[in-house]
Amino acid sequence: MSLIEAIRSALSAIGANALRSALTMLGIIIGVAAVIAMVAIGSGARERVDSQIKSLGANLAIIQAGNVTQGGVRLGAGASSTLTDEDARAVAAEVEDVVASASVITTRAQAVYAGTNWSTTITATDLDFFAAREWGLAEGRLFEPEELRRGEIVAIIGQTVAKNLFGDSDPLGQMFRIRNVPFKVIGVMAGKGQSALGQDQDDVIFVPLDTGRRRIVGRNYARDRSVQTIMVKFASEAAINPGIEQTRALLRQRHRLMEDQEDDFIVRNLTEIANTATAAASTLSWLLAAVAGVSLLVGGIGIMNIMLVSVTERTREIGLRLAVGARQRDVLSQFLIEATTLATIGGAVGIALGIGAATAIARFAGWPFVISPQTILIAVGVSGLIGVFFGFYPARQAARLDPIEALRRE
Template sequence: MEIFAMAVEALWSNKLRTALTMLGVIIGIFSVIAITSVGQGVQKSVEQQIQALGTNVLQVMAGAARSGNISQGLGSTSTLTWEDAKAIAQQAPSAQVVSAYLQRNAQVVYEGVNSSKTVYGTDLNYPDARNIYPQEGRYFNQEELDNAKQVAVIGATVRRDLLADAGNAIGEKIRVRGEVYEVIGVMEAKGSQGPIDRDDIVYIPLTSMSARLVGNNALSGVSVSGILIKSSDPTQLAAAQFQVTNILRLRHNIYPPQEDDFRVTNQADIINTFTNVVGLFTIMVVAIAGISLFVGGIGIANIMLVSVVERTREIGIRKAVGATKSAILNQFLAEAVMISFVGGAMGIVIGIIIAFIAANIFRFPFVVSPWSIIAGFGLSFAVGLIAGVIPARNAAALDPITALRSD
């Protein structure tokens, strides 16, 4: 307790120097805590989003158009058709639900209120494929799909943005790219995952969207942006992916060594890939934080060495009245560890605060791993202990006579 009290007094008497010495440790620790928390939160958010859409779902995207040697991105060319989806439903045994969809951004207007929304033209299987159903009203039926009726089902965000003043959204008329659609349902709220709002969508029959809003039917049928394939069992996804790939290759007359004009994506693969990316990013940031901790340790060692020189006479007096080498060693070690430990505690608190603010701003789960906190305290303790060894040994080794003679 006496050594602890003396260490506190010595550090408090040089508050500015102590604070600046702590800075490197604070930056290193809060970087580890904040980035680890943000990485875990983003990973959790993506996992929740994919699980909400179904972990037993395959997604087939249309191919990418190319300009010279530059790819324009998946879906930039029409290589998939509604007929492809129907063929998959008939010929792929592992496919429980198959749904084709056409996606575009469009201006949606209701009584003078204008907003840009995502519009999906879908078939009847889309709610089952995406695990999302109307909370009010209904989805469109077979007769409305066959006759390209101008009916729409809106998401919760669309209702809030455009029809907030309407007591009952069912039966109201909205305009999508100038075409009038009657609202027949409101989808259940799925919430936002990061920047993606899954409730900011207008759903209309695929036939109506293809004929009235897009108008780019392929020669072999109705062009679609993608196809969703839901398997009855997540363990059957690999089999379903193999079957879907072969069916589409035969339908599109693709033979080796030709490249596919589509891409089949497994939801589980997305989770694994994203987890690996986040893991690598976290390792990189932790490595950078480790450099900061190393610099902080050097700062502690430098300040403690300066402190030994400044307090040479004090050390001589203590030794003259009977202080042992171990007592001097422990005093300077205690000061170094205290600087680092307090800096580590401040870094952990700041890191948690930054992670909490980021989680609220970008809307992902707030996750703080107990292991990151334990690691933060452990690292700060180790940095202080290692950085304080040489200055403490130098102080303990001083000759009391020489020390008393110093100015």
């Protein structure tokens, strides 16, 4: 009997007891679905972290101006303006393995060009920012050191701003206004897309740090050298944590904090934040793996059970097959193929269900998911193997039947 015929005959045997077969497959279905969902979510989470790191720039730490206590009132993060661009320069100069240390001040403002206007994020910063974010230009140029030093009114715009303010015309060299200050466009950034949180990173205008501080943010910052955040890029992932410790020590010293005083700044390891997401996803993955393992085992036992029932029910059929010339191995392979077909169908249904579950979980938790052809092949292979493994004992029972006894059985 050819394999295709054997499978067709197995399918007809399975179809003859459709409900029973479906119930038997349930364990395999749930098990395989859990495996598929697990792998899809696990690799999706990994991919998201990778893309987050890629879009942020790798090995970043962020220093925010932090909590200050004034007369017993704790004002929370960002309330003070304790950080300065001199801090940023000091970090660059004194902390080991620092590749870039950018001062950043961010605000929102309306940009006006000819008849149109557009509300966007204004980021006042220096050249280290572009190095830290690993972000290049689409056209034009970055700020000249002289422009930064003198606080000239030039701007580099993101793709979204370019499209909304200038439409199809070339923005390079054009003048537009922010808070009535005329800026000249000297560059357009390359597209960066959405951030991990769904923000449009291209909806931004960069201006030199001093220009932003004096002309856009206004008086508050004009008196001093303060900045909102300092973005520090380290040479490697391993350098981040020692670097953060050194940075803290350096800033405490520069801010003349006493032993018993809290930090007036907050340092965050962005790579670590991204990795937390992976940890959560991997917890879920392990949970699903446990469900999958148990379900597959129970499913396998279910298949073994139903095959034993089937062998008992079809004893006369087996006797007849032996009488007309089936060898033991013919009967063995018939029942093995039946068990394997049963398990594989369960696996296929499980794959469909698993993709559905992964889609649902991904949508609910806001995680991406990835389903590779290898995952599906492995799932089919595993369910087939379960069929062979748990089908072997019943099939051997069938093959070892005595034809006389089998034919006599009612």
